[in-house]
Amino acid sequence: MSKIFGKVAQNGYVVKDIKAAMDHWVNVLGVGPWFYVEKVPTDYFRHRGVDSGMQFSAALANSGDLQIELIQQLNDEPSMYKEFLDAGNEGLQHVAYWVTNYDEVYNKALEAGLKVGHEGQIGGPQGRFSYFDTELHPGTVVELSDISGQKGKYFELIKAAAQNWDGKDPIRKVG
Template identity: 70%
Template sequence: MSRIFGAVCQNGYVVRDIHAAMDHWVKVIGVGPWYYIDRVKTDYFRHRGKASDVEMSIALANSGDLQIELIQQRNDAPSMYKEFLAAGREGLQHMSFWTRNYQALYDRALSLGYKVGHEGQIGGEQGRFAYFDTEAHPGTIIEISDISGSKGRFFERVRQEAQSWDGSDPIRDVKSR
């Protein structure tokens, strides 16, 4: 539990091959089902304050209440994902804290000196997210994500499906919103 952000709700892994990563999580770790979005449509995406046309695929699954996110960037646009891979890393890149009061948490983080590395929005204002430039070692970037809208309802569906998953239909394609 973070005294600033609350409970960690998601671990985000940046990978070079999202299909191989999903396969590993299903066959070796037994986590699924995976909800796969081939090309995420963002309303906007900014890297270090400048617009970026990042293209990415994501996959989501839960292990208990913890969501696992896999991210594969599909182009060379500036992002913290690209920086992570360019540093020779692959794997756990961030931990995400979810909120229904995004602006208050965002403002609090900024008031405490956190700097935004990249941020964006998916599916309207209630789909905002920000990654703070907090990486002291791989895997320690902090993301905050607004779950007050449709994204939160989708995340809850992913969590519920994982509770009763019997191993069938391990990869479920989702059309980008």
């Protein structure tokens, strides 16, 4: 349990081929179903304080209480995902903490000396997320994600789908 963030809710993997990664998680590890968005619509995205046109695909599934996120960047715009891949990495890139008091926790993180690497918003103010530049070991950073709005309900739907998943319809395209 983090004194600042609470409990880890998600492991995020940055991959070069999201379809191959979903296939691996389904057919080798038996994790699914995956909720896949081919091009995630962001309200805004900033990398190190500067607007970026970064575009990405994402897929989400649960393994028990832990959500697994797969991310494939679709262009060469600046992001921490691109930095991770450019450093020769692929795989676990972040651990995410979900909160309903985003501003309070965000400010505590800044007060603790953490620096924002990139941040953005999906679906309005209750869809904010921030990645803090806290590489304690190569690659892994901390994400803070606001789940006080529709995103929290969506994450609950994904968790429920995984609980009784019978192996059918392993990739569910969203949007």
